[in-house]
Amino acid sequence: MTTHNPRSRHLSRTGRWLRGIAGLAILVAASEVLGRAGIVDKTYLPPASTILSRAIGLAADPDFMANVLATIKAWALGLAIAVGAGVLLGLLLGGLPVVGTAVRGVLEFLRPIPSVALIPLVSLLLGTGLATETTLIVYAAIWPVLFNTIYGLQDVDPVAKETLRTFGFGKVAIMWRVSLPAAAPFIATGVRLAAAVALILAVGTEILSGFGSGLGIFIGQAEQGLDGARDVLAGTVWAGALGLVINTVLVQCERRLFRWHAAQSGGRS
Amino acid sequence: MLQIEKLGHYYADHTALEDVNLEVAEGELVSIVGPSGCGKSTLLRCIAGLIRPSQGRITLNGREITDVPDNLAVVFQDYSRSLLPWLTVRDNVALPLRRRGRSKSERQAAALGALQAVGLADAAHKYPWQLSGGMQQRVSIARALAYQPALLLMDEPFGSVDAQTREDLEDLVLRVRKDGMTILLVTHDIDESVYVGDRVIVLDRAPGRVAADLAVGLPSARDQISTRELPEFVHMRAEVGRLVRGQAPPGAVL
Numbered sequence: 001m002t003t004h005n006p007r008s009r010h011l012s013r014t015g016r017w018l019r020g021i022a023g024l025a026i027l028v029a030a031s032e033v034l035g036r037a038g039i040v041d042k043t044y045l046p047p048a049s050t051i052l053s054r055a056i057g058l059a060a061d062p063d064f065m066a067n068v069l070a071t072i073k074a075w076a077l078g079l080a081i082a083v084g085a086g087v088l089l090g091l092l093l094g095g096l097p098v099v100g101t102a103v104r105g106v107l108e109f110l111r112p113i114p115s116v117a118l119i120p121l122v123s124l125l126l127g128t129g130l131a132t133e134t135t136l137i138v139y140a141a142i143w144p145v146l147f148n149t150i151y152g153l154q155d156v157d158p159v160a161k162e163t164l165r166t167f168g169f170g171k172v173a174i175m176w177r178v179s180l181p182a183a184a185p186f187i188a189t190g191v192r193l194a195a196a197v198a199l200i201l202a203v204g205t206e207i208l209s210g211f212g213s214g215l216g217i218f219i220g221q222a223e224q225g226l227d228g229a230r231d232v233l234a235g236t237v238w239a240g241a242l243g244l245v246i247n248t249v250l251v252q253c254e255r256r257l258f259r260w261h262a263a264q265s266g267g268r269s
Numbered sequence: 270m271l272q273i274e275k276l277g278h279y280y281a282d283h284t285a286l287e288d289v290n291l292e293v294a295e296g297e298l299v300s301i302v303g304p305s306g307c308g309k310s311t312l313l314r315c316i317a318g319l320i321r322p323s324q325g326r327i328t329l330n331g332r333e334i335t336d337v338p339d340n341l342a343v344v345f346q347d348y349s350r351s352l353l354p355w356l357t358v359r360d361n362v363a364l365p366l367r368r369r370g371r372s373k374s375e376r377q378a379a380a381l382g383a384l385q386a387v388g389l390a391d392a393a394h395k396y397p398w399q400l401s402g403g404m405q406q407r408v409s410i411a412r413a414l415a416y417q418p419a420l421l422l423m424d425e426p427f428g429s430v431d432a433q434t435r436e437d438l439e440d441l442v443l444r445v446r447k448d449g450m451t452i453l454l455v456t457h458d459i460d461e462s463v464y465v466g467d468r469v470i471v472l473d474r475a476p477g478r479v480a481a482d483l484a485v486g487l488p489s490a491r492d493q494i495s496t497r498e499l500p501e502f503v504h505m506r507a508e509v510g511r512l513v514r515g516q517a518p519p520g521a522v523l
């Protein structure tokens with residue numbers, strides 16, 4: 001587990017942006033050179049400028065935007081269910097150690113099943129609509145939320161819990177007023193990981209199922225179109241941009257909400 | 270009000286308390302002194318119902334303590350960990366008052382009053398981690414006082430504050446006890462134990478036992494300057510000092 005800890009930010013913000021932009025620039029330049037010089041066949045790998053201008057042009061295409069919206073909808077729905085269920089289950093397992101150890105075995109068995117491998121099975125059972133997509137998203141996205149919730153609960157300061165206990169607060173109140181807020185930074189990290197996984201599953205399910213609407217449907221169908229490579233890649237750029245925006249927004253939220261966590265883990269005596 | 274009979278507590282390989290007997294009357298302020306590691310915190314935790322003692326029993330108003338008793342407040346030695354970092358100072362102080370069924374505005378007003386009493390009204394909107402250790406300690410004292418418990422347990426509550434503030438807080442404790450609160454105050458400051466206490470309990474080290482139970486014969490109206498000049502005070506602090514030092518190995522830090 002590499003990203004469990006919400007604190008692990010090694011580079012400064014500007015540093016990370018600069019590196020990201022530099023990397024992107026090199027990639028764009030390379031593809032331009034390869035494409036324009038004719039080293040790579042333009043029908044397989046169009047120059048970056050072509051892909052990017054197509055991606056921007058798609059923003060004005062209402063059909064395409066309807067697809068993007070459909071994907072975002074499925075993503076949001078699946079993520080919301082995964083977060084709700086993951087936190088609730090995590091509180092249950094983390095708060096009741098007896099249940100926790102009993103259920104953990106089952107979870108450890110289920111977790112390694114790659115959710116992508118379940119796409120055909122779930123499609124078979126639920127058809128190729130929103131239900132399938134949401135189910136798969138929930139299945140994939142619940143794990144980081146669940147495990148980070150359990151992990152975060154283990155890290156709650158016992159003195160804080162005892163303090164509320166001595167003031168006469170009951171178990172549920174302590175869970176709500178101490179354990180949950182204390183675990184919140186870890187849960188938020190789990191949510192951020194889940195958001196990325198959910199987007200992968202949303203687009204992936206759409207590409208593989210090939211019905212209805214969504215960004216994945218656009219990408220899947222573009223393959224058969226005239227400008228196949230260009231449209232597939234333009235769609236992919238959209239998927240990447242969505243992921244980037246989602247991640248940035250979530251990181252910003254975490255930073256705002258959990259200032260206390262950064263301050264505390266930095267300077268505890 | 271509080272009765273401790275033959276109390277003993279063992280941690281895995283260590284006897285923290287053995288055969289502790291103690292009785293505290295309602296409204297009394299009892300100081301508990303003793304060298305570090307003699308079991309003072311363990312004793313308070315047993316009274317607070319946070320740990321079940323290995324031996325003996327503690328009764329509060331005739332009922333055996335098996336869980337956290339009602340109407341209790343504890344000022345923990347680990348004051349900084351006992352505050353909630355995501356709440357402002359004022360919300361930290363106000364939180365326990367939910368147990369008192371007060372409205373939000375009453376809770377906030379009471380919290381502000383308690384913060385004023387410990388000299389921290391200005392810090393009400395700050396977060397605990399923005400304050401110094403001494404200030405955090407005062408917040409946790411304010412939180413306990415705002416709650417107005419029947420029984421107040423304080424575990425080295427003035428350890429991190431400066432000398433002047435410490436005297437102010439001692440006087441604050443002497444003021445609030447007039448409302449009838451029963452207070453057990455653990456300290457390693459011998460002068461303090463005499464200055465605030467009606468009684469001073471001296472604990473032995475390893476295993477923790479009551480070495481002495483001394484009544485403080487000072488008038489109830491106390492004053493930082495004149496009380497400390499009284500022959501009775503001087504005599505008392507020497508006696509407690511000898512008792513505590515007698516238990517500690519030479520050169521030990523109290």
Ligand SMILES: Nc1ncnc2c1ncn2[C@@H]1O[C@H](COP(=O)(O)OP(=O)(O)O)[C@@H](O)[C@H]1O
Pocket residue numbers: 280281283284285303304305306307308309310311312
């Ligand atoms: N949870 C614990 N587990 C094992 N030993 C403990 C624990 N808490 C305290 N002790 C030991 O018990 C003794 C008494 O501790 P404590 O009550 O904290 O003493 P004091 O508050 O007087 O300094 C010490 O030797 C300490 O190391």
Ligand SMILES: [Mg+2]
Pocket residue numbers: 309310311346424
């Ligand atoms: Mg202690």
